Amino acid sequence: MTGPHLTEERLVEIYYGMEPVPDHVAGCPDCAGRLRKLETVLDRVTEDPLPLRPNLADEAWSRLEPRLPRPRRQPLLWPRAAIAAALAAMLTLVFFAGRRSATPTPDAAIDLRQQVLLLALGQHFERSRILLTEVAHEQDPATWSGYRRVAAGLLESNRLYRQTAAEAGDAMFNPLLDDLERTLLELAHAPDSEWLGLQRRIREEALLFRMRIVETRLASNSDLEGGL
Amino acid sequence: MIEGHRVGGTENALPMPNRGDAQQSKVWMAETDQALASRVRAGDSGAFRHLVERHSRSVFRLAFRMTGSESDADDIVQDTFLRAFRQIETYEARSAFSTWIYRIAANCCLDMLRARRRRPQELPEALVCEAPGPDRMALATEVRTTLSGALATLSDQERAAFLLRHFEGCSISQIGESLGISETAAKNSIFRAVKKLRDQLEGRF
Numbered sequence: 001m002t003g004p005h006l007t008e009e010r011l012v013e014i015y016y017g018m019e020p021v022p023d024h025v026a027g028c029p030d031c032a033g034r035l036r037k038l039e040t041v042l043d044r045v046t047e048d049p050l051p052l053r054p055n056l057a058d059e060a061w062s063r064l065e066p067r068l069p070r071p072r073r074q075p076l077l078w079p080r081a082a083i084a085a086a087l088a089a090m091l092t093l094v095f096f097a098g099r100r101s102a103t104p105t106p107d108a109a110i111d112l113r114q115q116v117l118l119l120a121l122g123q124h125f126e127r128s129r130i131l132l133t134e135v136a137h138e139q140d141p142a143t144w145s146g147y148r149r150v151a152a153g154l155l156e157s158n159r160l161y162r163q164t165a166a167e168a169g170d171a172m173f174n175p176l177l178d179d180l181e182r183t184l185l186e187l188a189h190a191p192d193s194e195w196l197g198l199q200r201r202i203r204e205e206a207l208l209f210r211m212r213i214v215e216t217r218l219a220s221n222s223d224l225e226g227g228l
Numbered sequence: 229m230i231e232g233h234r235v236g237g238t239e240n241a242l243p244m245p246n247r248g249d250a251q252q253s254k255v256w257m258a259e260t261d262q263a264l265a266s267r268v269r270a271g272d273s274g275a276f277r278h279l280v281e282r283h284s285r286s287v288f289r290l291a292f293r294m295t296g297s298e299s300d301a302d303d304i305v306q307d308t309f310l311r312a313f314r315q316i317e318t319y320e321a322r323s324a325f326s327t328w329i330y331r332i333a334a335n336c337c338l339d340m341l342r343a344r345r346r347r348p349q350e351l352p353e354a355l356v357c358e359a360p361g362p363d364r365m366a367l368a369t370e371v372r373t374t375l376s377g378a379l380a381t382l383s384d385q386e387r388a389a390f391l392l393r394h395f396e397g398c399s400i401s402q403i404g405e406s407l408g409i410s411e412t413a414a415k416n417s418i419f420r421a422v423k424k425l426r427d428q429l430e431g432r433f
């Protein structure tokens with residue numbers, strides 16, 4: 001017989017596989033008997049029947065679905081066509097707002113154009129920030145190609161926004177749009193081998209933080225003069 | 229069986245969804261919990277359905293054995309996934325989704341039990357340890373009644389820790405994380421729970 005008798009705690013650890021069965025048990029009828037007794041009780045506990053209905057998961061979902069709060073934003077994985085259509089609609093609005101600037105109330109027209117652009121920009125920053133946040137924490141390589149596609153779509157939008165903002169004489173977003181464009185470009189083309197480095201850079205750089213600040217300011221329509 | 233290496237958690241395989249878009253379901257089934265959670269965070273509530281399909285049964289098992297009531301367990305499943313959906317931003321992929329959802333479920337159970345204690349007259353019948361009628365009571369019901377009576381004598385923390393280990397096969401560190409206690413406290417809760425159960429059940433089974 002090797003070593004002292006096993007404590008009750010040790011027997012529980014052995015039963016649950018947290019500890020291997022020590023050699024002592026094989027040579028000690030006393031401890032072997034105590035372990036068997038514990039097994040008898042706990043094995044019976046396992047037989048406890050449950051009213052587990054076969055379609056429990058489906059029932060749970062049917063009851064849950066109507067109670068879920070509506071998503072606060074669009075799905076990230078927009079098809080490219082949808083992004084293009086949304087952008088086209090936005091540019092059309094900006095265009096008409098621009099034409100209206102020839103009317104006797106140019107200030108109002110410029111205000112409208114500004115507002116449309118700012119609203120669209122806010123959504124663009126939010127979508128980009130969600131993408132980058134996910135990318136920064138995503139550990140499953142199977143999802144990376146999907147993220148590359150989304151990044152490529154957002155890159156396209158980003159270029160158009162930058163152009164539109166410049167034409168509208170709105171240079172204040174340019175530094176942020178430039179930095180975002182660089183990151184989206186990298187992301188859209190990053191091979192798997194560079195993914196970890198890219199994730200680290202996204203986490204360490206201030207880009208996400210800057211986007212959130214701008215989103216907050218755009219949402220609250222407050223002073224945007226403080227620099228970006 | 230002297231080896232006694234219990235693994236537990238018998239339903240970890242991904243269930244086949246029995247309706248809905250079959251093509252899409254195949255895609256979701258290949259997705260990790262982390263990837264699905266990312267999609268939910270991005271606003272895709274459809275991905276959430278698959279998380280519910282994967283984890284609602286284990287939440288129900290825990291909730292039923294914590295409360296002893298089927299309808300309370302159904303309500304806890306609802307509350308757990310509602311909270312999970314609202315808090316999905318706080319889920320970090322570093323820990324397993326199952327650990328995270330157990331933490332929410334355990335909190336929902338504790339809330340339910342606390343609320344119930346404030347109105348003790350509404351104790352569910354399953355937790356009342358009644359003497360089994362000799363003839364009409366099936367063996368299964370007898371086991372259930374005896375066991376639920378014994379489980380009812382544990383503290384909430386002891387019961388939760390024991391159930392997570394015994395029926396769900398959680399590791400000690402997962403249990404600690406799920407219940408917001410240290411690993412030592414989790415282990416000690418299990419020790420105390422087993423001791424109390426043995427005191428009540430030895431000789432009765």
Ligand SMILES: [Zn+2]
Pocket residue numbers: 004005006024028030031032
């Ligand atoms: Zn011994």
